[in-house]
Amino acid sequence: MKAMREDLHVLTGSYALDAISDTEREEFERHLQHCPACEAEVRGMRETAARLALACAVTPPVRMEQQVLAATYRTRQLPPLPADRPRRAMPRLVPRVPRRLAMLAVAASVAAAVALGITQLTAQHQLDQARATAIARVVTASDAHVETARTSAGGSVTVVASVALREAVVSTSGMASLPSSRVYQVWVMSPSGARSAGLMHGSSLLASAVRPGDRIGITVEPADGTARPTTTPVAVLPV
Amino acid sequence: MRQLQSESPPPPDLAGLLGQVARGDHRAFELAYAELSGPVYGVVRQVLRDPAQSEEVAQEVLLEIWRTASRYDRARGSAAAWALTIAHRRAVDRVRSENACSRREQKAAEPEPAEDDVAETVAATLEHQRVRRCMDGLTGLQRESIKLAYYNGYSYPEVAKLLGVALGTVKTRIRDGLIRMRDCMEVTW
Numbered sequence: 001m002k003a004m005r006e007d008l009h010v011l012t013g014s015y016a017l018d019a020i021s022d023t024e025r026e027e028f029e030r031h032l033q034h035c036p037a038c039e040a041e042v043r044g045m046r047e048t049a050a051r052l053a054l055a056c057a058v059t060p061p062v063r064m065e066q067q068v069l070a071a072t073y074r075t076r077q078l079p080p081l082p083a084d085r086p087r088r089a090m091p092r093l094v095p096r097v098p099r100r101l102a103m104l105a106v107a108a109s110v111a112a113a114v115a116l117g118i119t120q121l122t123a124q125h126q127l128d129q130a131r132a133t134a135i136a137r138v139v140t141a142s143d144a145h146v147e148t149a150r151t152s153a154g155g156s157v158t159v160v161a162s163v164a165l166r167e168a169v170v171s172t173s174g175m176a177s178l179p180s181s182r183v184y185q186v187w188v189m190s191p192s193g194a195r196s197a198g199l200m201h202g203s204s205l206l207a208s209a210v211r212p213g214d215r216i217g218i219t220v221e222p223a224d225g226t227a228r229p230t231t232t233p234v235a236v237l238p239v
Numbered sequence: 240m241r242q243l244q245s246e247s248p249p250p251p252d253l254a255g256l257l258g259q260v261a262r263g264d265h266r267a268f269e270l271a272y273a274e275l276s277g278p279v280y281g282v283v284r285q286v287l288r289d290p291a292q293s294e295e296v297a298q299e300v301l302l303e304i305w306r307t308a309s310r311y312d313r314a315r316g317s318a319a320a321w322a323l324t325i326a327h328r329r330a331v332d333r334v335r336s337e338n339a340c341s342r343r344e345q346k347a348a349e350p351e352p353a354e355d356d357v358a359e360t361v362a363a364t365l366e367h368q369r370v371r372r373c374m375d376g377l378t379g380l381q382r383e384s385i386k387l388a389y390y391n392g393y394s395y396p397e398v399a400k401l402l403g404v405a406l407g408t409v410k411t412r413i414r415d416g417l418i419r420m421r422d423c424m425e426v427t428w
């Protein structure tokens with residue numbers, strides 16, 4: 001009996017990836033009802049599988065949207081499940097995450113913030129198409145390289161750079177907001193000095209003429225920006 | 240993804256949108272469509288390969304999301320995972336219901352890069368880079384097992400046969416590999 005249960009438990013992964021037969025699926029789903037640990041594990045794996053799907057997103061043909069939207073007007077929706085069926089209390093497993101992975105988490109979430117930020121800005125027409133294209137070109141370059149660092153002003157900054165294009169996309173997330181008299185200014189720093197890449201008004205900025213060995217720095221400056229950094233950078237990242 | 244912090248406006252709350260969709264809100268469905276259609280179509284196409292068939296199945300999936308939105312329970316996982324689970328399952332069902340001989344000969348493929356839409360491409364590419372980086376941290380057998388199962392839609396016995404290893408080995412590798420991927424990508428659930 002014990003052997004069978006262990007055997008079933010090993011199926012969590014195959015179940016989450018829909019890699020089991022219908023018969024096994026039914027058997028496993030019965031098992032799930034009595035195994036909160038398995039259910040929690042499956043949940044984490046479903047979320048992981050969703051990330052595999054997000055990684056291969058492709059914009060569908062435009063006609064699909066009209067067809068689906070039209071179909072919703074002809075399709076009756078299911079009512080909610082009766083509320084008198086209490087959901088089993090499921091202990092939430094606290095994932096044990098090694099500390100060294102913390103930075104990866106930051107990198108991942110910031111990269112997602114870049115992506116979402118660009119999506120939203122594009123959607124809201126706050127970002128002109130040319131600039132969106134320029135940013136997308138860097139982020140999708142075959143030699144795109146991602147660096148992330150925490151800043152001393154809170155939050156983090158991510159730099160996606162392409163040596164081939166000599167451009168870098170600088171994005172910030174969660175940094176302290178500044179009084180209106182101050183602004184975050186981005187610098188391309190080389191041994192010969194620092195050159196302004198612009199003021200950080202949104203959540204991302206494109207720096208051009210970036211060379212290997214340069215570093216990207218962010219400082220707090222007067223609202224109109226300055227010609228040279230006047231304060232200690234809140235973050236410096238290699239390109 | 241729901242929890243990320245950004246100075247730009249917060250991303251649409253997909254779980255909240257699905258709640259509105261469940262009450263018959265067509266506008267909310269349009270917003271949910273904008274978020275989900277790319278990943279849904281992408282994963283279906285990854286499994287089915289045939290664009291026409293993929294479009295048909297993706298439409299079914301998106302309509303299913305409209306139809307069953309009331310069954311989504313945010314206590315049981317993210318809205319994206321709920322929707323993409325439906326999508327992958329539908330694609331796999333389609334594959335298994337027909338004997339797709341030609342497809343069986345294909346090797347595990349990399350996810351195809353997104354095409355037209357700039358923002359979609361950016362989002363998918365960043366996610367792709369992370370997935371690839373984490374895939375690199377797996378053993379060869381774990382990686383191949385997960386790719387064949389998820390991206391090609393093979394059952395674990397089929398994966399075992401393709402890789403020439405025992406059934407138990409494949410089950411274990413898929414599970415261990417997914418746990419590693421989950422931790423590497425810092426998936427929260």
